[in-house]
Amino acid sequence: MFALELCVIVAVFQVLSPVECRLTEIETACRALRGLVVRAASLLAGGAILLWARPALRDDLRRLSAAGGSRLWPILHGLGLVLIFLPVMLVPQDQLNARFEAVFTGLASGAALAAVAGLFWIMPPGRWLTWLRMHRFAPLSILALALVIPDLAVALEPLWTIDLLSRLTFFAVAVTLSVIGGNVLVQPEIATVGVDGFNVQVASQCSGIEGFALIAGFLTIYAILFRDTLRPLRFWGVVLPLALLASWVFNVIRIAVLVQIGAHVSPDLAINGFHSFAGWLFFTVLALAVLVIVQAVPWLHRRAGAPAETVPPLRQDWVAARIVPFIVFMVSGLVVQAFFADPALGYPLQAAALALALLYFRGAFTALEWRLDPVALGAGALIGLLWIVTAPDPAPGADAAIAGLGGVSLAAWAACRILGTAVLVPVVEEAFFRGYVLTRLDSGTWASRVAAVAVSSALFALLHGRIVAAGAAGVVFALVMLRRGRLADAILAHGLANALIAAVALWRGAWSLI
Template identity: 55%
Template sequence: MGCGRVTRIDPALRHQFYKLMVLFALEMLAIVLIFQVFSSVECRLTGIETACRALRSATIRILCVGIGLGLFIWFRPNLRRRLVTAADTANGEARRWWAVHLIGLGLIFVPWLRADSASLNADFQAHLVTLLAGAVLAAIGALFLLVPRREMSTLLRDGGGGLALVVLVAALIPDLADALAPLWWAFRGLILVTFYGVAVVLAVLGFHVVLSPETATIGTEGFFVEMAGSCSGIEGFALTAGFFAIYSVLMRDTLRLGRFWLIVFPLALLVSWLFNVLRIAVLIMIGARISPELAVNGFHSFAGWLFFTVLALGVIWVVQARPALHREAEVAEVAPESGARMPFREDPAAALIAPFIVFMLSGLLVQSLWQAPAQGYPLQAALMAAVLWLFRKPLLALDWRLDPVALLGGAVVGVGWILSFRGGPAPEGVSQLTGAALTGWVLCRVLGTTLLVPVIEEGFFRGYLLQLLGGRSAWQTALAVGVTSLAFALLHGRVIEAGLAGLIFAGIALRRGRLGDAILAHAVANGLIALTALLTGDWSLI
């Protein structure tokens, strides 16, 4: 393909398009982590193993096809420019697709919000329809947000046979992994090399390694794993081969194919193998020192697909940046188009979205690193504070004048939350903290709940989503308020109380069109709740 420079397009639309792609990628990551790493869904325990495995396989294929399409659009500058220009998420049609996408996303998370790991397996058949409906709606909404309906024919026409080939290759990557899987058992040397590679890594890090070469079992400090198929890293080989094939087709006019396949490809497979050795070593360390359950889930095939996808894309990024691998002196253009670029930390939209993403991912991080996740809240608070500091300029530019109605609304929400509370389990691990550790935890919890969380949650729900989904008509505003309040409620567990709180915060934000009023109301509510928890010692209230 040609690699000439592209004409200038509106930077705001370009940023909007790229942020959509990042947001959808993070949503896919969250879905996989929640259902396949933290929820321990086992198809053999669901009673509908075939349907469960089909859904799992479909999820992997969607991941591969989505990345394949992303590569296709990225390395087709003219098509990318056309789609970026068309992807105006502020128009009425886009708002409807946003609603479809968010409703679908909500349906996907309903089973996780309403059930624990054990009941997810037992009741999976009842959840299957909800999951399938949510997946279809979320995928359709995301597709038409990235590629408006009027541009769909352009994508199909301009993509032509190349687009069909990319989709086919990407969809067959899981089948390639299945085809390569027998190699793990056919070549005993591959097992042994991986086995002793993990042992060396653990020994270098100071662990006392216990080996059983006869059964290919390795472990330390009471946690052992057998080098079975989940340790093979075959997913990495399949992903590397599949994405390399797509990349080589897209860049065939500039890429030095001989060097790429004879030198880079074998090196990429070696890097994938080394990465797999490190992955196994890290999971064994997690199992020995932190959480055996988390380590076992980390060996799940979905976790492997995610790890190796990131690795394969990273190798492609390195290849794209190396002029020696391209026939032209100027590397094929993947840099942003010309035009003034607003610094990311000063982007008002990023200031509303990025802190919420950090907030959600920090929660997953804390659950990964602590057996009692509540003990890790200081780390989560530190990450929240850091991202808010990064975006301090656009956040400080908000109208922060005091509003008596916001103060009153926040007080009503806080008192209502406290009076309607019927008790709950205490945060695990907090009772074990004493002295300075307990004081530090309480300080982080109170400040995080009162000051950090209101800015992050209101910025995303009332600052970004409400404005994105809202419109000029009353019914569009009502729909936006309902959708954002429902999403807010699902996040907080107590659906009725949190839903009413979301309605009040939305009304306060819309009353004078000031996000600062909603943040103030939320801070007052959370402050009353935190104060009550502090005085009573009942941290389950928060």
């Protein structure tokens, strides 16, 4: 969940907002705050590797955190997130840079509150100290190493001056764009390349050194933690060069894709995507993927390379089943926003991603107690009618792109839209908001239950835009689940509500209703 929050923060402030440190009056403070996000990503990844490699650490953490703690911490964590996003909602987009000094206060205080409260939401301070003492504070050394990986990238900045690497990156991008197609412009003398009028300069900073730093840093952490089973000569002699090559190729593809986005989708979106803020997250995911592959190759280990403890498959983890599909939902939405001029046209891709995620966790969801409940169905019908009746008039041309589809294409798109709306989305959203968020906050007392319903419904409302109607729907779905303690009841209510809305949208041809 924290990783998802970090991705959303990156998307909002890197992709969807025109925040540019060099255009603010406090450039140094802005860059420092951006660096904190990079360090947070490195710290999360380093912690994940640590708990993966040391089952004893993970088991003790699970045991100590299972006792629970104050319900104040998740509330404070949510308040911190509100403070982070509040400036974007209150300050006009075109004034964010000019008024960033005031915006900075909300961002910095919100980040600090969300980070501290999130840490103590997992476990109170005393239990964190107990956990560290049990393992002689050894986790701190690995976490500290993860924390300074961004500094490794800074230390490698002199390598940006290596002309050969920069030129190789430039020509590789040019070749990739030529393969993709379009009117490609190549000007080697000024390192400029472009497609159909959108041109960028592939500067030395684009050579992929930051990716090299991430790969090297996380490989080092992995080598330290798995030193008892790892074959060092094979690991450093084979894996490191291949991983660096993969990082460089990934960087070339990233630049080429961003140029295509700038030429055919949104220049602003492409320019924002060049910033290291987003690139660090992509390279972190790549580094973790390399480590997963390394762990699965017996040739690199003295033993089979499996962890000392047999970990149940991810698909059997009920917590993951409630969270991962929602992460897929959010990430696929960002991808559709990036690659489609009208995101509605990309909905079939998002629906396919959700279907695959739910198929992977199908065992967890088929195990739910599925029974038709008249109260749940009645509540769903009520919410569906409320959503339809209170819907604002659609903006002119809101469904123009969909209306422009041909007969077969429109029928296929509509089928995907209805399936996603009435079946896939209710399962994903209810599993996360009611199945995870609400149950995590509900300790059984009336106060905690009211807070759990309020927080989960507020988050649900923020996702859907229409705050009042969506907030009311969230409260109703929460009460439906709490009535018999069945997540399936909330899913059925949500599914019926969405099915009614989808039916009216199909009848009217007003897909913006959904």
